[in-house]
Amino acid sequence: MIRDRSKLRWNGWGWIAQRDRLAAHDAFWTWLAQELGMPGLLATPPRPLEELVLPASRLTAGERAVLIALLGADRVREGAHERAFHARGRSYRDLLGLRAGDLDLVPDAVLYPRGQGEVLAVLMLANEAGIAVVPFGGGTGVAGATLADPCGFKSVLALDLTGMDRVIEIDTVGGTATLQAGISGMALEQALKARGATLGHYPQSFEFSTLGGWIAHRGAGQMLPRYGTAENWLLSARLATPRGLFSTEAVPASATGPRLSQLIVGSEGAFGVITDATVRIRSAPAFADYRGYLFRDFASGAAAIRTVMQNEIPAAMLVLSDAQETRFCRAFNALSDRQGWSDRLADARREFNGFDDAACALVTGFEGTRTEIRESVGRVAAIARRLGAIPLGRSPGERWRAGRFRTPGLRDSMLDRGVGIDTFETAASWSRLDALHASVCQALTAALRANALKPDADGIVLARIAHAYRDGASLEFSVIFPRRLDGEIEQWQAIKTAACDAIVAHGGTISHHHGIGTEHLRWMEMEKGALGLEVLRAIKQVFDPKGILNPGKLIPR
């Protein structure tokens, strides 16, 4: 079944019918304007599609006829909403472009294949005709990996995989499920839950993003410590390529040279189109426990997470807000109707313990049997206690769970009001994490100031440990700032560059879970090395000798 894109925003996040949750929350907006040093918020609505003229499709009549013969007229679409929806992903840079009506780069047509055979046929045709193909799942990526850029080819097709959303097999004995790659997170988990199973991959984009997209961009779910990324849960994948079908090893483990399925994880559509995948599933957890702690400072909170991971206590989630984010969220909660007795109790305890503005909030999550959870929560509580933390009970955990898929939509609300927001993310060794956190915050603060709308209206920097491992953790940094409307792409580019340069300089990866796309291309060689890039190019050359697959993404030219 084709997903009905007409009900989704072409220039923002999610459903058109979804109301702006903060629209009526005047107190929040007044407070935010003050925080940002803005005299008041602005009205900066996006340009409507009706005002815009899209470039004419460059498909020839012959190409169109062949595609229609292949897929059916309903699956070869050239309407304005379809093309605009598939023009870009949903990064801050993408949103700036879409809202400004910059549709110079749009697909010439959007295709909705039904299965592997049709995808292969489309690729053969495109390869023959010299047409670029951009595989498209949920379209929720934030690194520019679905930008409809023909990169010198004569036209560009968006290949929307969401019509390929079938569950092929669930094998509860083998502990695996095989699904078409276009299935959304929501549909995938529904199908697995009906069999008592779960994949446990919950990115913020869960409602819209697809299995294939998760694999292709090497994304992370919020409960990564327990459920892992595609690197861990992908057993095997089938890839349609211009050279034919490629199936990776279908065995649980092997010593037959490098595992080629690992080349698919992070391939970003550049090696082939993932048509279906077999993933390792687990029993759906019977119980969950999400709760909060407050630490005196970032270092002690980070030490707690490290201790939990290195003692292999099976946490599902560990998120530590830094002092700025803790303060920001506390102020936001104080403004909202969400604050209850437990927040007030926490405030009292915080004062009693002499915690100051350096305090940092940790949310922990555990899933499993009741016994497992009781055991793990007890061990973590003991670690937190030893490190001087205040337990905050379940309400921070429940608040986090309730809002966990909502955050991306808030960007639209801010963008409507002259406010910009972007998130940068990285991961590094525990040995480097403190210095990395400090340096990137410093670089971002300086960049916000140097590119501010006006002096004293520069913006704020929030950060958090978002995912944790035995050997390190990922850091996320969010910036919220008044948009410099006369040069907002430049403003963003300066901030982005400052963040990424600081990340690389301090031993962080250029992307922990957003991928490379177009936005991280320039730091790719620093991470992979010149020989590493040659390897990626050589692999692409095997599968896609003419380079029609998602050109200009992943591998710098």
Added chain:
Amino acid sequence: MIRDRSKLRWNGWGWIAQRDRLAAHDAFWTWLAQELGMPGLLATPPRPLEELVLPASRLTAGERAVLIALLGADRVREGAHERAFHARGRSYRDLLGLRAGDLDLVPDAVLYPRGQGEVLAVLMLANEAGIAVVPFGGGTGVAGATLADPCGFKSVLALDLTGMDRVIEIDTVGGTATLQAGISGMALEQALKARGATLGHYPQSFEFSTLGGWIAHRGAGQMLPRYGTAENWLLSARLATPRGLFSTEAVPASATGPRLSQLIVGSEGAFGVITDATVRIRSAPAFADYRGYLFRDFASGAAAIRTVMQNEIPAAMLVLSDAQETRFCRAFNALSDRQGWSDRLADARREFNGFDDAACALVTGFEGTRTEIRESVGRVAAIARRLGAIPLGRSPGERWRAGRFRTPGLRDSMLDRGVGIDTFETAASWSRLDALHASVCQALTAALRANALKPDADGIVLARIAHAYRDGASLEFSVIFPRRLDGEIEQWQAIKTAACDAIVAHGGTISHHHGIGTEHLRWMEMEKGALGLEVLRAIKQVFDPKGILNPGKLIPR
């Protein structure tokens, strides 16, 4: 420090001074002859090195001089023992060749570099001169990956890495250790234990094999369920290649395209020489618990392992012998002085429970804190009870631990007495495991019969589940048979082919932990696909355009 190879057998396993543990155990040998249908054992000693004439070294005087200038005279060796020791690995096929004095393929010289710079220099020289280079760690591999075959190059060098055994850094905060690749398992664990840490990688070759070898051939340790393979514990590696140094990503996790360190795991020396690696370490476990259970049949034992893995009970080891192996080990123990009161008690219980010859023994291992172990052992005991198993207590576990690195040496004892022994291994989904076990045993039984020394003296087949995962398990098959002395390579080849064909036909991988080398080359395309092999060739082409690195291994030509 160079490992002193002169004290190691050039044509067998381990130390020359190590006595044959079973030499005086007449009862065992008499029983084994009976089992195999042999009227008596034979005396089939290997040919001594003194009898043999090695081919003259093909190095030119100029090449020798440059190598000596580079490494020093003591690190460029051309003595008979050195060359013979480095001629092959230690597979059954290798042992047949070495014992027969077949030294047509020997390295022209053996080099012992001290570090990365020297390895790079050697590769530059070899690349320039057109000399093949075979990287060599412990030399304990059993798939032919260290065969000194020049494959058309004018000569071949064995690059022995065991002189590169330095601990570079142990970072207990970051949870990682960086070591030179030539360090042996024993030295590595000693260094880590001194800092309260462990890697936990214990292959049977632990005493001799090296970190670089473990990574290069994608091997497994006996406690794989807890500690994983290089796929899991390798953070990053440095590779010396003819095109220069290649360093893989040094971050704990990233979404920057495929993780290139995964290309090094299983590279078998074909892409470069691993000079050092950073691995994820853990706290050394305070306690261990190894114990046994007896199941009524293979299916219920396998179900127990599957239940443990799929419920994520953190086992360190789960090994289930099939009925043949259980019977064999029981008979062996009954013959030896090892049988104590607990064995007799187990026999009594077995009879009381009406277990017959289908009974299968499981050994479980747990490592960690006392509380963790108590909890896990309790859960596993409950699973075993539900599946009708008899607990055998700790003595089977202790017996397993005591003998766990001894098995490879037994092959020499058997080979000395006209008996052949080889092991084949695979892994597959839980859904396929029973059929795979039955089919491979059947194929092996038929092949033994068809290639028997004489009718009714064909040999025996033992099998076990050796490692387990959530989505499947590895099976190992051992065959013990009277050697057909007039055609023993052909006999072995026929048995090997029957095993591997049956494995591939029933959805198993052609190697779970032995690697590809030369012995599994012909099944490689079935596993990786034609495009997959092209990918491997393209990667090799980047690092090693002339193909001097370990030619003829890993990738079929």
